Amino acid sequence: MTTGTNIRPLRPGQRARLLIGDVDGGTPRLVHESTASALEAPNWTPDGRWLVFNQDGLLFRVAADGSGAPEPIDTGSVTDANNDHVLSPDGATIYLSAGDGHIHAVPFTGGQPRRVTNEHTPGPFRHFLHGVSPDGSTLAYVGVEPYAGDEWGYRNIFTIPASGGPDTRLTDSPAPADGPEYSPDGEWIHFNSEHGAATPGHAQIFRMRPDGSCLERLTDDERVNWFPHPSPDGRHVLYVSFPPGTLGHPADVDVVLRVMGPAGETPRDVLALFGGQGTLNVNSWAPDSRRFAYVDYPVD
Template sequence: MKTIWILTCLLTPLIWVIPQENTVISRLEVYDLATGQRSVVREENADFEAPNWSIDGDYFVINQNGLLYSVSRNGSEKAEIFTGDARNCNNDHGISPDGSSIALSNNDPAEDAPYGSSRIYTIPISGGTPSLITPEMPSYWHGWSPDSRSVLYVAHRGEDFDIYRKEIEGTEEVRLTGDPGLDDGPEFSPDGQYIYYNSFRSGMMEIWRMRPDGSQKEMMTDDEYSNWFPHPSPDGKYFVFLSYLEDQGQAHPALKRVALRLFDLQSGKIRTLCSFTGGQGTINVPSWSPDSLQFAFVSYEVSQEN
């Protein structure tokens, strides 16, 4: 439940309007590329986010109220994944390509964290005690390398949010972007030849790609929308991404009118698949089915109760 207080400021004393309760309805959905059809897997009168699709195709991982949950493919079963002391997880999490681990981003307690207190951890695929990967905060996970040995993430280190890479067993993080404006949502192509991401470096939020060392940056989209979170399909033919239908600058808010769009990497053509209310939480992380025929996302509805 979210309470919205409406403040009206006049020349006379402040007037507080009686709050109204907003109930968020979340729907875990699957889009089928062959049929163009959407199907609802699970619906709740609650706010959950960011589905990953398991390597075996049998379940999804979502975050809700600071915890991670597995949801069965048909949506009938939902179970908490044990994350130890990491119980303030945000919507940046994902299963390693080898299926052995889950990377998660947890908002750790911090006395002074002006840009956020998220750190990245890994846990065994079935749950367990978290292992710290990024001591510095904030760090928001977004992608695994194809060999499951390193992670891609967004971090604020000094002046701006940029994209970094770090070996799971290593100590040094490598900065891959340094342009003015937000860089976000990095994810490797399945062959490891590119990193896809979104960037504000052109003055609009667009989809870009670069080589794994940060070289050869190339803008992939150039239109009137705010484009976020490119996710390459496992077969390397496409990437799906989120588009805000109204320019949002460098922000990616929730509960806005958005579309999911498909970029064909062979033809360079973009196809709009569907539109709905969403944004933050819809498709923040990798969510393709293992066979590249479907992907998962979350749509939202807000109902008001006076």
């Protein structure tokens, strides 16, 4: 298989560990670990059998019960995938963001990718995928555009048909937004944003209707909160919480995984770990809505 080109090295003595946690706490279960380079962003397949992750620009799957070694997924000409990838509700398709700034669709069984997203002018315009609607018809992504001389300065939420078609802008603000995901009933899109933040980087969790209306802020604390992931049964939202004052979602920091209700009810800590970028970038809930996959990066 072709060698990937999006490689994230590890520190000396560092490991990347793919683990399974439980919404009620308890001891996590190790599925796979690597000392060669960082693996990131697990997805759990809808049938419960596999965990999909990216490493070195490629995608792999490993049995969720930890049996067997990871298997490469053929992504054809895309060899620089990043940690923004999701599965279709039927599990047949993987949608992934690549180094060309576009979103592509690849069969779960492997094959040549199909580009989903459009060219935009003026550019550059980059697409970072995070969500797919419950009926599989629509993708939610972060669109990154130039702003005030910064190529990465304008980050907003968009949707696009999964089969390709016109983009729909849901937010239009210099306050950075990221991580859009649909609720399992399709009624909401959860995301993180610096909307209303008093200091740069102070992202909190929001939700809005799929047409961009009815914006609601769900968290309001001193920590920096990213990547909300609704559970399949709609009862929980899992997210990664960075220390106060964090800018963006960096790697190799002490973070907390938190869970709350779908409207922000009763947030609570589930796990504390050394991680951040790559730990929980995409939805990783098991079909049972009790377990979830994540990655930590301990340094011996």
